[in-house]
Amino acid sequence: MENLLDSKNKESLKFVLTFPLFSQEIFESRKKELLSLDINGIFSLGNLQLNKIFVLGKGSVGLVTLARYKQKYFALKIRRTDANRPDMYDEVAYQSLANSSGIGPFLVNFSENFILMEYIRGTNIIDWYSSARISKKRKIKCTSLILKQCYFLDCLKLDHGQLNRLDCHIIISKDDRPVILDFETSSTNRRMSNLTSASQSIFLNGPIHSHLLDSIHYDRKLIMKKIKAYKIEMNEERFDNILNILKI
Numbered sequence: 001m002e003n004l005l006d007s008k009n010k011e012s013l014k015f016v017l018t019f020p021l022f023s024q025e026i027f028e029s030r031k032k033e034l035l036s037l038d039i040n041g042i043f044s045l046g047n048l049q050l051n052k053i054f055v056l057g058k059g060s061v062g063l064v065t066l067a068r069y070k071q072k073y074f075a076l077k078i079r080r081t082d083a084n085r086p087d088m089y090d091e092v093a094y095q096s097l098a099n100s101s102g103i104g105p106f107l108v109n110f111s112e113n114f115i116l117m118e119y120i121r122g123t124n125i126i127d128w129y130s131s132a133r134i135s136k137k138r139k140i141k142c143t144s145l146i147l148k149q150c151y152f153l154d155c156l157k158l159d160h161g162q163l164n165r166l167d168c169h170i171i172i173s174k175d176d177r178p179v180i181l182d183f184e185t186s187s188t189n190r191r192m193s194n195l196t197s198a199s200q201s202i203f204l205n206g207p208i209h210s211h212l213l214d215s216i217h218y219d220r221k222l223i224m225k226k227i228k229a230y231k232i233e234m235n236e237e238r239f240d241n242i243l244n245i246l247k248i
Contacts, residue, residue, distance in 0.1 A: 001045055002044045003068075004044060004053075005042055013042065016053060016078060017078060020082060023081065030113055033111050036111065037114060038069060042066070057181075057182075061088075061091070062079050062115075064076065064078075069109070073119050074108055075117050076114060076117075077114065077117070079114070087112045087113065088112065089112070091183050092107065092110045094188070095115070097158050098156070098183060101155075103153060104179065104180050104181065105120055121174055125170045125172055136216075139212060139215045140246050142172060142176055142178055144246055145177065146166075147195065147202070147243055147246075149178065150163060150180075150194040150195040151194070153192065153195075158187075158188055158192070160183065160186050161185035161186050161187060162185055163198045163201070164197040164200065164201055166201050167207045195230060199223070203218065203245065218245050223245060226238070
């Protein structure tokens, strides 16, 4: 793999550290910040190509690249130079809170402009659910784990903010573990909608519900009623009512 920290790759390093608006001053500052985290490798790897560089992901706040730290590989989120926030500290706080319940990639290190975290090797949720190799039992178990994680986030009073788009924010690891990604729009200052958003996407109108229909059959009106009841009063009993849909 191409290490962008090698001297011959300086232009590529400039591109990822200062995306999308280059500044020599910002580049020099961020390079020092990066090295202070003891990161000794940033690699061009991933399914998304920007210019001549491949990355793991791109959002409105940052780029995610593969990085090496203490001879192991992690995901590194780099704050965009046009991001709508001055630093990454709020996102670190939200992801750390999620980690306290075993949710999300685990944080490893962070600074003003970088978040170093667990690198999840896995499959896009749509590709996973649509695969003929995935059994009904595995689909139901994975769906149950997604709903439980969303309920745990509700219990933490942490709203992820984007769980109506499961295809962009959940990856299925190689051991069938769903991992919720990207806490950049999260908040503890608004009403939680993690379980309701995910439930609507899973059972009613999202990108995986047609694949789940192959595994279970359910009444849409009954599900809507259960989701509405949970939205009115978020408690364990009403969560169980939603989760029991998978046992029908």
